[in-house]
Amino acid sequence: MSMYHTKTVTELSAMLQAGEVSSVELTRYFLDRIKNSDDKLNSFITVCEEQALAQARESDEKLKAGNAPALTGVPVAHKDIFCTDGVKTSCGSKMLDNFISPYDATVITNMRKAGVVMLGKTNMDEFAMGSSNETSYYGAVKNPWNLKAVPGGSSGGSASAVAARLAPASTGTDTGGSIRQPAAFCGITGLKPTYGRVSRFGMIAFASSLDQAGPMGQSASDCALLLNAMAGFDEKDSTSIEKSVPDYSADLDEPLAGLKIGLPKEYFDHKEGGMNADVEATVKTALEQYKSMGAELIEIELPNSNLSVPVYYVVAPAECSANLSRFDGVRYGYRCEDPKDLNDLYTRSRGEGFGAEVQRRIMVGAYALSSGYYDAYYLKAQQLRHLISDDFKKAYEKVDVIMAPVTPETAFNIGEKTDDPISMYLSDIFTIAVNLAGIPAMSIPVGFVEGMPVGMQIMGNYFEEAKLLNVAHQYQQQTDWHKQMPEEFK
Amino acid sequence: MSSAMNSEWGKWEVVIGLEIHAQLATRSKIFSGASTAYGAEPNTQTSVVDIALPGVLPVLNKEAVHMAVKFGMAIDAEVADRSVFARKNYFYPDLPKGYQISQFDLPIVGLGSIDIELENGDKKTIGVTRAHLEEDAGKSLHEDYAGMTGIDLNRAGTPLLEIVSEPDMRSAKEAVAYMKKIHTLVQYIGICDGNMQEGSFRCDANVSVRPAGQEEYGTRAELKNINSFRFVERAINIEVERQIDLIEDGGEVVQETRLYDSVKNETRSMRSKEEANDYRYFPDPDLLPVMITEEYRQQVRAELPELPEQKQQRYIDELSLSAYDAGVITASLALSSYFDTVAEKTGDAKLSANWITGELSARLNREEIEIDKAPVDAEAFAQLLSRISDNTISGKIAKDVLDAMWEGEGSADDVIESKGLKQITDTGAIEAFVDEVIANNPSQFEELKGGKDKMMGFFVGQVMKMSKGKANPAQVNELIRSKMK
Amino acid sequence: MSIDVDEVKKIARLACLNIDETDMPSYATNLSNILDLVAQMNAVDTTGVTPMSHPFDAVQRLREDEVTDFDRREDFQAIAPMTEDGLYLVPKVLD
Structure with a gap:
């Protein structure tokens, strides 16, 4: 029995190109793994067996014909936030439980063009609002390292599926840490690109000025391959940046000697955020590793970063309160039974179709934008956003990358924080500033605390994804944390 | 009613401002590639963007911007270097996103003006506060669909230029003159077909009254969606009458939206329990600021017809x-x-x-x-x-x-x-008629010859009658005169 | 910042959400807590700071005025809760 699940995308791609395995065989293999193991994890909402095999057959033909792109035939799982033509796209919500999208997101189109086979759609926090994957209408996702623990969120299904090797790689989206935090909790590598690098068209919007899609995989080099396919200018997205896409795999092997790493003191001195000492120590060990590779560690300041959580909880809810107004039971999605009038149709369809966390955020946003409060909340938050962003700009005058923990602690237990939204929000304390500024950032696995993975965050300047991937890849050449697999899914 | 009978509303002064919605004559919608053509089967001119599917994004139509700038140049307005789209939030079935993309604090066209001609021939300058780009909503069809309302989104996303005037008009006639002036202008510069039956050009009127001489404005009512010049005049007058009667009876005008019912010729409150609409405007994060350069402005000015x-x-x-x-x-x-x-x-x-x-x-x-x-x-x-x-x-x-x-x-x-209406220019034929008429009216002919010029009309008329109007009157005249010699 | 049940009702109305009477107090508590968290923003004086609504100082790109999307009513209405004669149906709208 071949152990395809122990292979990275980089390896599988080479095997496919060499004809050592067919896409159909590979796709069947992962579909079987999902069938056999996902009941423990609940990481998929929809498995696309038929479509996947059809795409695999097509890929095999292309491979045979030669000159097929690198990812041809590689099976990947997509977060259920991307609209997929003819396939249910639920966004983790009862609101869209019956929604078969009539069109493809640009990310899906791009991946398809690159030859990727879609295994299925992964579970997620409802409308990407959550940090634990517990707000999903389809139930909580479990962390493969400890089935009692959360996988993080909102891209929890994507992280869990890759960690358990039910898929060689996946796509995710990150509005306040939704790729990096689950990647850290599940011990995989995840990249949130620069805002505007990957098209948002067809990606169901949570907070439009913060949302960004990115790859989640076993390694930095896998993420580079996936980003090559995902990224690019899209004329259907006004916020997409008209800038050519470099080959993200090209610079992976650049040596790190002389690399200047900034360490924001606010991310290490964190006494109030419940920073776990062992997690911090693990991150520091990784920093030592970088030092030994020739990098220079420089303390920097991001003085306004402590305000990123409050700012985020104005900006994101405000944008989402409008973004989610389209779910009204009229043209698609959930519609309540026997509405007695128009208002009843609206309020019950939305009240019954959205979960509690989504409703909370919509209300916070509606409040923050309402007459008399706009300046105090929304405008103030937008001003602070400027300050937070300027902090990064100043820092990158001095350093090449910034490193910090991804989360204050390892994956917490399912149910632990569900009654206390604020403590849940604070688990994103280290990841949010990146989204407010729009810069790219990664999470890479750097060790374990009590058997649970620890992630380290690498933040880069605008459009420096290649630099981040290079920095992460070099570390992964020296360590094997990213190769660890949970016992139960080996 | 007493005051209303007075053409100038007695001691009351009327204050009117208009918000004109002109559909821009683009081929495609303001934020999508669907057609804007009028009259298609319901919902056949909607794209994923127009029906607001999850995940879709707006991209701005170049021609809509061009047309807005054209209008700005035509009324000598300030065309903004930087303008911003904002979301106006409210729920209505013809508004698929639950918000309308419009412009709020930074419109594309700023202060301008246009001259109207008053009945006495004088000119009056009406200020145009601003003109901004926005998307039109769909249509609710109230015919009975098993007790339900049908929604057609073909119109949703059609570009609109909302032209907001200053409260400079003092009578319904002035309001109509202003509206006609704008109506003419938008057609001249080719940005709107002006078709009012099809709703391409519509208007809301803000109407208030105040005692003549008082400086501050009275509370205004907004009359919605008036789609003909005649109705604008009637709606404003009937609303003015209502407001004056209300105040004179000791009541107070409430700020509200009212609908003009052209059948009953009355205005009535539109949403009785409308909580002062809180539209929660904020900059649309899906769109970036629109930048207009001086060069572009000059280019558009140069191409104005x-x-x-x-x-x-x-x-x-x-x-x-x-x-x-x-x-x-x-x-x-x-x-x-x-x-x-x-x-x-x-x-x-x-x-x-x-x-x-x-x-x-x-x-x-x-x-x-x-x-x-x-x-x-x-x-x-x-x-x-x-x-x-x-x-x-x-x-x-x-x-x-x-x-x-x-x-x-x-x-x-x-x-x-x-019909054989060709004029008879054959002198012989006309002369025969002339001779016959003279023969039949000898005494009158004597009077004519005697200097009674009025008789000339009689003879010409008789000849014309005989010729069934086809004789050339000038020729007839000439022939009669020649007979008098 | 404290939000009471009446205010929750008002916001819910604005956001078109039907919330059970019994859930109101917990929404009030949670929203109050969130607003307390948000109130930390007031610690910084932002007088004169330009608000940032986008990560970049980018400019809106403009699309050519071309019709590129054609009739897909059948696809779109296949997923609609209620339609008739090509129209989406909603309970009677009264002005």
Whole structure:
């Protein structure tokens, strides 16, 4: 029995190109793994067996014909936030439980063009609002390292599926840490690109000025391959940046000697955020590793970063309160039974179709934008956003990358924080500033605390994804944390 | 009612501001590639963006921006270097996203102005506060669908320019004059087809009253979606009357939206339990600021066509039309195009203007149709006038010919031919008529010869009658005079 | 910042959400807590700071005025809760 699940995308791609395995065989293999193991994890909402095999057959033909792109035939799982033509796209919500999208997101189109086979759609926090994957209408996702623990969120299904090797790689989206935090909790590598690098068209919007899609995989080099396919200018997205896409795999092997790493003191001195000492120590060990590779560690300041959580909880809810107004039971999605009038149709369809966390955020946003409060909340938050962003700009005058923990602690237990939204929000304390500024950032696995993975965050300047991937890849050449697999899914 | 009977509303002064919605004549929608053509089957001109599927994003139509700038240049307004789209949040079934993409604090066109002509011929300048780009909503069809309302989103996403005036108008007539002026302008510069039946050009009116001489404004009511010039005047007047009666009876005007019911000729409150609408405007994060350069502004200014007032002046200066005729003709782009064709074909601008402002306009008004619906097109009309110029028919006969043409009986030449209306220019034939009339009326003829000039009319009339109007009156005159010698 | 049940009702109305009477107090508590968290923003004086609504100083790109999308009513209405004669149906709208 071949152990395809122990292979990275980089390896599988080479095997496919060499004809050592067919896409159909590979796709069947992962579909079987999902069938056999996902009941423990609940990481998929929809498995696309038929479509996947059809795409695999097509890929095999292309491979045979030669000159097929690198990812041809590689099976990947997509977060259920991307609209997929003819396939249910639920966004983790009862609101869209019956929604078969009539069109493809640009990310899906791009991946398809690159030859990727879609295994299925992964579970997620409802409308990407959550940090634990517990707000999903389809139930909580479990962390493969400890089935009692959360996988993080909102891209929890994507992280869990890759960690358990039910898929060689996946796509995710990150509005306040939704790729990096689950990647850290599940011990995989995840990249949130620069805002505007990957098209948002067809990606169901949570907070439009913060949302960004990115790859989640076993390694930095896998993420580079996936980003090559995902990224690019899209004329259907006004916020997409008209800038050519470099080959993200090209610079992976650049040596790190002389690399200047900034360490924001606010991310290490964190006494109030419940920073776990062992997690911090693990991150520091990784920093030592970088030092030994020739990098220079420089303390920097991001003085306004402590305000990123409050700012985020104005900006994101405000944008989402409008973004989610389209779910009204009229043209698609959930519609309540026997509405007695128009208002009843609206309020019950939305009240019954959205979960509690989504409703909370919509209300916070509606409040923050309402007459008399706009300046105090929304405008103030937008001003602070400027300050937070300027902090990064100043820092990158001095350093090449910034490193910090991804989360204050390892994956917490399912149910632990569900009654206390604020403590849940604070688990994103280290990841949010990146989204407010729009810069790219990664999470890479750097060790374990009590058997649970620890992630380290690498933040880069605008459009420096290649630099981040290079920095992460070099570390992964020296360590094997990213190769660890949970016992139960080996 | 007493005060309302007074043409100037007694001691009350009326204050009116208009918000005009002009649909921009783009091919595709403001944020999607769906067609804007009117009259398609319901929901067949909607894209994923227009029905607001999850995940879709807006991309701004270049031509919509171009047209807005054109308007700004035409009214000498400030066209903003930087303008921003905002979301206006409210729930309504014809608004698929639950918000309308509009512009709020940073509109594309800022302060400008336009002159209107008052009834006494004076000019008055009306300020245009701003004009901003936004998307139109769909339509709710209230015919009964098993007790439900049907929603058609074909119109959703059609670009609109909302033109907001200052509260500078003091009567319904001024409001109509202003609205007509804007209506003419948007057609001249080619940004709106002006079709009011199809809703391409609509208007909301903010109406308030205050005691004459008082500086601060009274509380205003907003009259929604008035779609004809006649209704604007009636709706405003009926609302003014309501407000004055209300105040004089000790009541207070409430700030609210009211709907004009043209059947009952009354305005009524639209949403009784409307909580002062809180639209929660904020900059749309899916769209970036629109930047307009000085170079672009100048380029658009340079390409502006001749504007109504310029054209009017040219008609006066170059074609020697009266100010009145020139004004009437240029008040409508379609009418002035019609005139241009007729004048060119006939080579007689004066005659063309007289007939267009006279006979043609009278017929249009009688049937309440616009020039583009006239059954006689400019070429056919020109032929008719040419037949007057070349003496084939008299002006009087020409009116009958026009009537026949109007009824679809063919071209001027066809009608003249088939009805045998061709003027008799054969001197012999006319002379025979003249001789006969003189023979029948000897005493009258003596009076004429005796210097009673009034008798000339009698004789010409008799000859014309005998010839069934076909004799050339000038020739008749001449012949009678020759008989008197 | 404290939000009471009446205010929750008002916001819910604005956001078109039907919330059970019994859930109101917990929404009030949670929203109050969130607003307390948000109130930390007031610690920084932002007078004169330009608000940032986008990560970049980018400019809106403009699309050519071309019709590129054609009738897909059948696809779109296949997923609609209620339609008739090509129209989406909603309970009677009264002005």
